[in-house]
Amino acid sequence: MDIYLLEAIINGILLGGVLALLALGLNLIFGVIDVVWICYADIVMCGMYAIFFLYAQYHVPLPLAFLIAIIGIAALGILVHLFIIAPVLDSAPINQLLATGGLLFFLQSFATLLFGTDFRNIGVRLPVLEVATIYVSFARLIAFAVALIGAVALYVFLKRTYIGTAIRAISQDREIVGLMGVDQRRIYLVVSGIGGALAGLAACLLALQYDVHPFIGNTFGPVIFMICVLGGLGNMIGGFIAAFVISQIIAIGGYYSSTELSYVFAFTFFIVLMFIRPRGLFAP
Amino acid sequence: MTPMLSLATVSAAYGSFQALFGVSLDVARGEAVGVIGPNGAGKTTLMRVISGILPMRDGTMSIEGREIGGLPAHRVVEQGIAHVPENRRLFPRLSVEENLRIGAFIPSARARFAEQLDWVYQLFPRLKERRGQPAGTMSGGEQQMCAIARALMSKPKVLLMDEPSAGLAPIVVQQVFELVHRIRAEGLTVLIVEQNVQQVLDVVDRAYLLEVGAIKLSGTAAELKGNSFIREAYMGL
Numbered sequence: 001m002d003i004y005l006l007e008a009i010i011n012g013i014l015l016g017g018v019l020a021l022l023a024l025g026l027n028l029i030f031g032v033i034d035v036v037w038i039c040y041a042d043i044v045m046c047g048m049y050a051i052f053f054l055y056a057q058y059h060v061p062l063p064l065a066f067l068i069a070i071i072g073i074a075a076l077g078i079l080v081h082l083f084i085i086a087p088v089l090d091s092a093p094i095n096q097l098l099a100t101g102g103l104l105f106f107l108q109s110f111a112t113l114l115f116g117t118d119f120r121n122i123g124v125r126l127p128v129l130e131v132a133t134i135y136v137s138f139a140r141l142i143a144f145a146v147a148l149i150g151a152v153a154l155y156v157f158l159k160r161t162y163i164g165t166a167i168r169a170i171s172q173d174r175e176i177v178g179l180m181g182v183d184q185r186r187i188y189l190v191v192s193g194i195g196g197a198l199a200g201l202a203a204c205l206l207a208l209q210y211d212v213h214p215f216i217g218n219t220f221g222p223v224i225f226m227i228c229v230l231g232g233l234g235n236m237i238g239g240f241i242a243a244f245v246i247s248q249i250i251a252i253g254g255y256y257s258s259t260e261l262s263y264v265f266a267f268t269f270f271i272v273l274m275f276i277r278p279r280g281l282f283a284p
Numbered sequence: 285m286t287p288m289l290s291l292a293t294v295s296a297a298y299g300s301f302q303a304l305f306g307v308s309l310d311v312a313r314g315e316a317v318g319v320i321g322p323n324g325a326g327k328t329t330l331m332r333v334i335s336g337i338l339p340m341r342d343g344t345m346s347i348e349g350r351e352i353g354g355l356p357a358h359r360v361v362e363q364g365i366a367h368v369p370e371n372r373r374l375f376p377r378l379s380v381e382e383n384l385r386i387g388a389f390i391p392s393a394r395a396r397f398a399e400q401l402d403w404v405y406q407l408f409p410r411l412k413e414r415r416g417q418p419a420g421t422m423s424g425g426e427q428q429m430c431a432i433a434r435a436l437m438s439k440p441k442v443l444l445m446d447e448p449s450a451g452l453a454p455i456v457v458q459q460v461f462e463l464v465h466r467i468r469a470e471g472l473t474v475l476i477v478e479q480n481v482q483q484v485l486d487v488v489d490r491a492y493l494l495e496v497g498a499i500k501l502s503g504t505a506a507e508l509k510g511n512s513f514i515r516e517a518y519m520g521l
Contacts, residue, residue, distance in 0.1 A: 162389055169375040169386050176373045178357030179335055179366070181390035181438065 005255055007134050012251025013244065014140040017147035018205050019220070020243035023227045024151055024236055025198035031171040031234035032191045035085050035096045039104035040199060041221030043080070046107060047073040047203025048212035049115065056122050070200035077196020078189055085192070086185075104217070111214035119211035126208060143205035150201050151240065154194070163190060171234065223250075223263075226270045232280030242281055246270075286349040288313045288473045289334070289365070289442050294343035294353075296326075296333045303329040305497045306343065311442065316464070316474040318484045318491035318505070320518060326497040327477040328370050331446045334475075335367035336360040347442065362390050366440035370447050372431040376420025380411055380430055383419045387437030396439065404433045407466060425456035432463060436472075443467065445476040449483070461487055481518040485509050493518075 026040050037043070047069045054065035084103055088096050126138040158164035166182045167190070178184060210216065227246050231238030246266050253262030277283060287310040296304040303326045311317045319327050332338040334345065336357035345353040347363050355363070366387075374383050384404060388397045405412040408429045414422060419430055428448055435443060448464070449457040457480065464487045468474060478484035485491060485505045493501040493514065501511070508514050515521040 162385065162394060165378065165382050165385050166389060168382075169378060172375040172377055173373055175337060176369055176375075177386070178337060179361065179369065180386045180434075181358045181361035181393075182386070183356075183358045 003133060005252070007136075008251045008255035009248065010134065010136060011140065012248040014136070014144040015251065016244035016247035017144035018202055019224060019227055019247055020240045021147040021150050021198055021205075022202050022220070022224045023231065023239035023243045024154060025195045025202075026224060026228050027231070027234055027236045027239045028154075028167075028191060028198075029195040030228070031236065032167055033081070033085065033089075033188050035089070036100065036225075036233075037080070037195070038097060038100040038221075038225075039080075039107060039217075040195075041217035041224060042104050042107040043073060043076060043196065043199045044203045044206065044220075045111065045212065045214065045217045046076060047200045048207045048210075048216065049111065051203060051207045052120050052122050052212050055124075056120070062122075062124065066204040069203055070197055073200030073203060074193045074197035077192040077194075077199065080196070081188060081192035086188070108214050108217065115214065117213060117215075119213045121211045122207050124208060137209070139208040143208065146201070146205055150198065154198070157194075163187070167191060223266070226267065230270055230273060230281055232283045235280060235282055238280055238282035245281070285312070287311060288315070288348060289475065290344075290346050290349075291334070292344045294330075294333060294345060295341045296329055296338055297341050298329075298338075302341075303497050304333065307494070307497070307499055308343075309492055309499065309502075311473055311475050314471055314473055315490065316468050316476065316488040318488035319475065319477045319494050320479070320481045320484060320491055320508075320514075321494035321500075322518075323479070325494045327494055328446055329497075330494065331367060331370075331444050331475075331477055334360075334444060335365060337367075361438055361440075362392070364439075364441035365444060366435035366438050366442070367444040368431050368435045368446060368448060370450065372424075372427045374419040374427055374430055374434070377418055379416050380419050380422070381415040383430055383434050384411075384437050387434035390438055393438045397437075400437050400439060404436055407436070407470075408433050408463075423456075424452050425459055428452065428456075428460055429463065432467070436467070440472070442473045442475065445474065447477055447479065449478065449480045457483065481514070 026037060030036055050069040050072055051065050054060040054068055055062050080103065084099050088099050129136045129138055158168055166177060166187055170177045170184065170187055223246065227242045228239050230246065231242035249266045249269055250262045253265035273281065289311040292308045293306040294304055295302065295306055307330060319330060321327055329338060333340050336355050340353050343353065344351060347365060350363065352360055352363050375386065384401060388394055388400060393400065410426060411430055411433055414426065419427065422430065448460050452460060461483050464474065464476065476484060476488060485508055488505050490504050491508050492499050
């Protein structure tokens, strides 16, 4: 087998990890609260800026900067719910979409105003590993491993704890969970916090690989939505698998043509699949 | 003696449609009380109002003398009222045991989860056999058992049952009413809504007849069984 193709496949898998993490967060929020956070990728952008300023400007040790970013973005998630989602929870879906879409433009413009359009890098150079003549970026390897750990931690939380069980139950019957003593509003806050924490974690992993700028959300936001819809919106396992399908198409497509074209392949695949399976790859 | 559950002139509405008009009823400690009546009489609404899913418009409602009117559903459970909803409403993709775990969500129930689970499995051995199975894949009768067990997990003082026999085969209906017997034997106070008038009157001490959102008649089970109006209109005798 062509060694460069193998390298592309491996990089595709590694890329899939972070996308899967973000798809999990988005699907969790959609599945439980029934609202799509169009601004999700831009919340990740906020996290990347937080890490950049903490580490590169204020010389906070990197692990501490990561921790602060994760906690901070989790708090941001809760605030987004309290101030933007909660007031429109009973409104038409289009209004909810407009509200989170508005936040997307707000965050991008606000970041531009505050930080300008410069590309900033936290300046951490991680080595490139050479394993049997295949080159693998260490940053991507870490990102993949941490994303997997995050996904497993989320799974265990949802499976083993009372709150986690309530989170899964609420997406199956919104009204009846109240009879079990579950306060819906509290669950929504917890879920928004977890969704934020996952975005914060993704921000840490992406900050190691990419420059941050106000519009970085546009580069991976649409891909995450495509993944979620492909896996079946709200279907966490479906989204997780779809992340790897899409990242493989991007990686292998990029190998045979160019990175730009590979996204065309991915979206073409998506559009065709939406005709065949409009409810997603893994719809029952 | 203060009644276990007491409602006085309770009214409720869906938007501008009024469904309950000044309903008053009492349930004594350890008693089983039935609410019978035709479709659309407001029986389910009554249950929803007691458990706090539907806010009450007017009136008072108390458990052991403590006012519960106006509490949201998740606070009513903490006061000791568990509701087995109409059509069971299990969480179909959660396993049987996960459904039971959700039933024990309130802090006081979590603390004695293992104990309650043992008790419930003893009451319904079938559920123990099916503990790992998604609840939605069980038969109707088993699902009804699971719904009752889920409500019992919160260690309630009062159990509200909304049409437990609805949609079940006649033989299973018989089994469900046997379950009600067993639950009563455990000392629980039960308020049960049913269309199956004949059978419900065999398990309750007293019953109320609800028609068009208001109590029309009440009496002991024996009295109602002998009432000619009830016999004609509801038992087809």
